[in-house]
Amino acid sequence: MNPTALPKHSVSVAGIVIDPAGRVLTIQRADNGHWEPPGGVLELNETLEEGVRREVFEETGVTVDVERLTGVYQNLAKGVVALVYRCRAVEGTAHPTAEARAVRWMDREQVADAMTEVFSVRVFDAFDERAHSRTHDGIRLCYSGH
Numbered sequence: 025m026n027p028t029a030l031p032k033h034s035v036s037v038a039g040i041v042i043d044p045a046g047r048v049l050t051i052q053r054a055d056n057g058h059w060e061p062p063g064g065v066l067e068l069n070e071t072l073e074e075g076v077r078r079e080v081f082e083e084t085g086v087t088v089d090v091e092r093l094t095g096v097y098q099n100l101a102k103g104v105v106a107l108v109y110r111c112r113a114v115e116g117t118a119h120p121t122a123e124a125r126a127v128r129w130m131d132r133e134q135v136a137d138a139m140t141e142v143f144s145v146r147v148f149d150a151f152d153e154r155a156h157s158r159t160h161d162g163i164r165l166c167y168s169g170h
Contacts, residue, residue, distance in 0.1 A: 035107070038146065039063060042151075051127050054123055061143065062079055062124070076109050089111060093108070095108045095156040096155070100161055100162075108150065132147070132151075
């Protein structure tokens with residue numbers, strides 16, 4: 025196969041930071057105003073866990089320990105694969121940044137109200153013991169009937 029004909033995918037990482045009260049660290053993105061878990065595109069020279077720590081810190085000012093993979097999410101429309109990890113805050117006080125116009129600790133009900141389905145499911149999946157694999161179209165989950 026011609027290497028230039030290969031599909032192009034982007035790899036993103038995100039951290040679901042959960043505090044002892046079960047609240048989740050969330051950001052309101054500066055570019056579109058949507059509420060999401062902190063995360064972004066993985067850089068070529070970093071490991072997955074390094075990328076999660078960097079993205080959470082850049083967007084919230086909070087340093088985290090990465091605990092475990094909770095899900096892999098594929099955006100079929102954009103060719104983005106996101107790896108999502110459950111994290112624990114180690115130090116720092118959450119605050120707005122250049123990438124996050126607001127930062128807030130939310131309970132699960134607030135997450136359900138504030139986030140779109142493709143992002144809220146990532147938060148809810150982080151409370152399960154098993155990792156999930158899901159596809160979506162950028163707006164809604166795609167169910168395969170399994």
